[in-house]
Amino acid sequence: MASATSATTPAVRVQPGTPLRLADIDPDNNAPFDHKKKVEKRLDELRDQLSDLQEKLYAEHRQSVLLVFQAMDTGGKDGTIRNLLTGVNPAGVEVAAFKQPSAEELNHDFLWRIHQHTPGRGHIGVFNRSHYEDVLVTRVHGLIEPFTWQQRYQDIVNFEQLLTHGGTRVLKFFLHISKEEQAKRLQARLDNPKKRWKYEPGDLKERQLWDAYQVAYQEALAATSTPACPWYVIPANDKHARDQAVAEIVVAALAEMNPQPPAATFDVAAQVIA
Amino acid sequence: MASATSATTPAVRVQPGTPLRLADIDPDNNAPFDHKKKVEKRLDELRDQLSDLQEKLYAEHRQSVLLVFQAMDTGGKDGTIRNLLTGVNPAGVEVAAFKQPSAEELNHDFLWRIHQHTPGRGHIGVFNRSHYEDVLVTRVHGLIEPFTWQQRYQDIVNFEQLLTHGGTRVLKFFLHISKEEQAKRLQARLDNPKKRWKYEPGDLKERQLWDAYQVAYQEALAATSTPACPWYVIPANDKHARDQAVAEIVVAALAEMNPQPPAATFDVAAQVIA
Numbered sequence: 001m002a003s004a005t006s007a008t009t010p011a012v013r014v015q016p017g018t019p020l021r022l023a024d025i026d027p028d029n030n031a032p033f034d035h036k037k038k039v040e041k042r043l044d045e046l047r048d049q050l051s052d053l054q055e056k057l058y059a060e061h062r063q064s065v066l067l068v069f070q071a072m073d074t075g076g077k078d079g080t081i082r083n084l085l086t087g088v089n090p091a092g093v094e095v096a097a098f099k100q101p102s103a104e105e106l107n108h109d110f111l112w113r114i115h116q117h118t119p120g121r122g123h124i125g126v127f128n129r130s131h132y133e134d135v136l137v138t139r140v141h142g143l144i145e146p147f148t149w150q151q152r153y154q155d156i157v158n159f160e161q162l163l164t165h166g167g168t169r170v171l172k173f174f175l176h177i178s179k180e181e182q183a184k185r186l187q188a189r190l191d192n193p194k195k196r197w198k199y200e201p202g203d204l205k206e207r208q209l210w211d212a213y214q215v216a217y218q219e220a221l222a223a224t225s226t227p228a229c230p231w232y233v234i235p236a237n238d239k240h241a242r243d244q245a246v247a248e249i250v251v252a253a254l255a256e257m258n259p260q261p262p263a264a265t266f267d268v269a270a271q272v273i274a
Numbered sequence: 275m276a277s278a279t280s281a282t283t284p285a286v287r288v289q290p291g292t293p294l295r296l297a298d299i300d301p302d303n304n305a306p307f308d309h310k311k312k313v314e315k316r317l318d319e320l321r322d323q324l325s326d327l328q329e330k331l332y333a334e335h336r337q338s339v340l341l342v343f344q345a346m347d348t349g350g351k352d353g354t355i356r357n358l359l360t361g362v363n364p365a366g367v368e369v370a371a372f373k374q375p376s377a378e379e380l381n382h383d384f385l386w387r388i389h390q391h392t393p394g395r396g397h398i399g400v401f402n403r404s405h406y407e408d409v410l411v412t413r414v415h416g417l418i419e420p421f422t423w424q425q426r427y428q429d430i431v432n433f434e435q436l437l438t439h440g441g442t443r444v445l446k447f448f449l450h451i452s453k454e455e456q457a458k459r460l461q462a463r464l465d466n467p468k469k470r471w472k473y474e475p476g477d478l479k480e481r482q483l484w485d486a487y488q489v490a491y492q493e494a495l496a497a498t499s500t501p502a503c504p505w506y507v508i509p510a511n512d513k514h515a516r517d518q519a520v521a522e523i524v525v526a527a528l529a530e531m532n533p534q535p536p537a538a539t540f541d542v543a544a545q546v547i548a
Contacts, residue, residue, distance in 0.1 A: 107394030109440030115389045120381030151439050158432035165425050166383030 008032055011245040012233040014225035020218040025233050027178040030241030039240040046247040047087045053254040054124060058092040059261035061122040064168045067250065068127045070136075071175035072213060073203050074185035076236050077128050080175060083243045084250065085126065094119055097128040110134040110152065111159050118163055125168075131156060132172075135220045140212045153223040160229040169253055170229040173246055174221060175236040179210050282306055285519040286507040288499035294492040299507050301452040304515030313514040320521040321361045327528040331396055332366040333535035338393040338442045341524065342401045344410075345449035346487060347477050348459035350510050351402050354449060357517045358524065359400065368393055371402040384408040384426065385433050392437055399442075405430060406446075409494045414486045427497040434503040443527055444503040447520055448495060449510040453484050 010029045014020055033039050057063060067084075069077045085093055096117035105113040111131055119125030135149045135156070144152075160170050177185075186207070189199040206213075225231035232249060236242040284303045288294055307313050331337060341358075343351045359367055370391035379387040385405055393399030409423045409430070418426075434444050451459075460481070463473040480487075499505040506523060510516040 104394070107396075108392060109436055109442070111436060112389060112392065112440075115386060118382060118386065120378070122381075155432075155436045155439060158429075158436065162383055162385060162429045162432065165429060166386075168383070 009245055009248060010235045010241060011249060014221045014231040014233060016222075016225050016227060018222065020222040020233075022176060022214050022218045022233065025176060025235065027176045027181060027235045027237045029235040030238040033241035033244045034238070036240055039244050043083070043240075043244055043247060046244070046251050047084075049251050050084070050247070050254065051088050053251065053259065054088050054092050056259040056261055057124070057254065057257070058089070058122040060259040061262075062167060063257055063259060064119040064121055064123050064125065065250075065254065065257075066119055066125045066127065066163060066168050066170045068130045068132070068170065068172040069175065070130060070132050070173070070217070071236065072177060072182060072210070073206055074182050074189070075175040075177050076239060076242060077175060079239060080173070080236075080243060080246055081126055081128060084247055085124075088124070092122065093124045093126065095126040095128060098130055098133060109155075111155060115159070119168065121167065131159070132220060132224075136213065136216050139216045140209050149220075150223075153220065156224050157226060157229075160224075160226070164228045169257055171249060171253055172225075172229065172231045173249075174217060174231060174233050175242060176233050177236045179207075181237045182207065182210075283519055283522060284509045284515060285523060288495045288505040288507060290496075290499050290501060292496065294496040294507075296450065296488050296492045296507070299450060299509065301450045301455060301509050301511045303509040304512040307515035307518045308512070310514055313518050317357070317514075317518055317521060320518070320525050321358075323525050324358070324521070324528065325362050327525065327533065328362050328366050328398060330533040330535055331398070331528065331531070332363070333396070334533040335396040335536075336441060337531055337533060338395055338397050338399065339524075339528065339531075340393055340399045340401065340437060340442050340444045342404045342406070342444070342446040343449065344404060344406050344447070344491075345510065346451060346456060346484070347480055348456050348463070349449040349451050350513060350516060351449060353513060354447070354510075354517060354520055355400055355402060358521055359398075362398070366396065367398045367400065369400040369402060372404055372407060383429075385429060389433070393442060395441065405433070406494060406498075410487065410490045413490045414483050423494075424497075427494065430498050431500060431503075434498075434500070438502045443531055445523060445527055446495075446499075446503065446505045447523075448491060448505060448507050449516060450507050451510050453481075455511045456481065456484075 010031060010033060012025055057065070069080060071077050081095060085095075094117070098114070101113060114127075114131045117125065117127070135144075135152050138144045139149050163170055186199065186203060189195045221231045221233070232245075234242050234245050284305060284307060286299055331339070343354060345351050355369060359369075368391070372388070375387060388401075388405045391399065391401070409418075409426050412418045413423050437444055460473065460477060463469045495505045495507070506519075508516050508519045
């Protein structure tokens with residue numbers, strides 16, 4: 001089904017084509033990232049490395065990165081993105097948040113609006129929600145048939161392969177919280193006037209569909225995790241452990257991509273700047 | 275390799291996955307569309323049918339059509355599009371001409387700029403040149419490796435499948451002229467001041483690569499003609515026969531799609547307009 005990415009992370013890399021059971025992955029698991037002070041120190045290091053790697057990626061102007069974030073409501077997408085990318089040069093980062101599609105977007109295939117937001121060479125693109133909504137929310141609300149979501153799994157795999165061929169590294173994160181943790185976070189949004197803007201009464205209706213969403217997620221993740229474009233399930237009840245788990249994966253992938261600024265195309269020594 | 279679409283057309287439908295030899299298809303073949311007067315009469319009928327079908331497609335607002343036109347220089351893309359679609363309500367037709375990609379377009383995968391121009395529900399989209407340039411001109415000029423154009427064939431097939439899943443009928447036309455016919459047409463552009471704007475000295479350099487283009491075309495067509503998204507080779511030395519061959523295929527496809535304006539959602543008889 002799924003395997004830990006290594007002995008030293010709570011993140012679980014979803015294995016292509018094998019069933020996934022989210023109930024078997026503990027959203028509270030934060031070992032070995034369970035020491036808050038150590039995590040904060042390590043996160044500072046990782047952000048520095050990410051900042052350096054992003055600058056090289058930008059200078060190289062050949063490859064790009066796409067980070068996809070999905071989660072149940074309150075799962076921590078906004079916080080994870082903020083904590084990962086604050087400090088990175090925003091000129092090289094494009095964050096796209098996908099809401100309800102517009103009428104014009106609904107007039108086209110479901111990947112049409114997504115494709116417009118894929119990152120250009122040298123950029124890090126971030127999707128806060130994504131094309132996966134079209135096999136999740138539409139399925140759970142009975143708007144599409146099994147035939148359609150199966151077709152879309154294949155369309156998604158093909159689409160991400162196209163991006164990979166074009167030089168984009170695609171990494172996908174499901175921030176995995178428990179139903180109890182969601183209750184706490186929704187209550188906190190209600191109670192805290194500063195957070196209340198994030199709360200909508202409709203959130204409670206979605207919460208009633210929790211089990212259907214878990215089934216839709218585990219099927220979609222198993223069907224669309226590929227060797228080149230893997231899904232990671234990130235236990236996310238502990239926000240610090242969540243942030244480190246994501247950052248470790250992103251930094252390792254960028255380090256492996258090894259972006260190299262181009263060599264000078266002129267004789268450096270001959271340039272006399274008077 | 276390829277088979278005539280029926281006994282009554284010079285058009286050749288390219289069979290998926292079997293080699294194609296363009297040299298075996300006579301660009302002069304215009305039988306049985308070799309009677310100019312009859313062709314003109316039939317073209318008028320076909321345009322009327324197309325106009326009716328387009329209005330139904332627009333009213334139905336569920337399906338769409340994408341027509342892809344490729345040809346060697348002077349092959350007749352502009353003329354075919356004009357002769358097919360003049361008379362159809364332009365509100366339901368979108369023609370996109372793809373030239374040299376911009377810097378921003380080159381920063382993304384080769385289908386990024388193409389996807390933005392795919393037709394929305396109810397529309398007929400027309401590509402004057404297309405994503406196929408990225409396995410033709412780039413190949414002939416040695417800008418990509420065999421590995422890359424093979425990868426792109428697969429990306430193209432997947433992309434057109436996505437469009438098909440989204441309700442778009444994709445029809446692709448290669449307007450097939452002879453090298454001698456191109457010489458005549460280039461000369462006519464040079465000689466006729468009204469046509470001279472279409473001539474560029476660079477056209478002669480491309481003409482020298484004629485054979486390489488024919489090889490690139492026949493491979494690309496064979497690799498990307500599918501049952502759902504077929505390629506048609508249209509003998510195109512005779513412009514009238516070419517126009518009828520294309521129009522017959524487009525009208526037949528639209529008739530098969532059978533677009534149906536939606537039924538009234540209200541009681542028609544109860545509407546009293548005072």
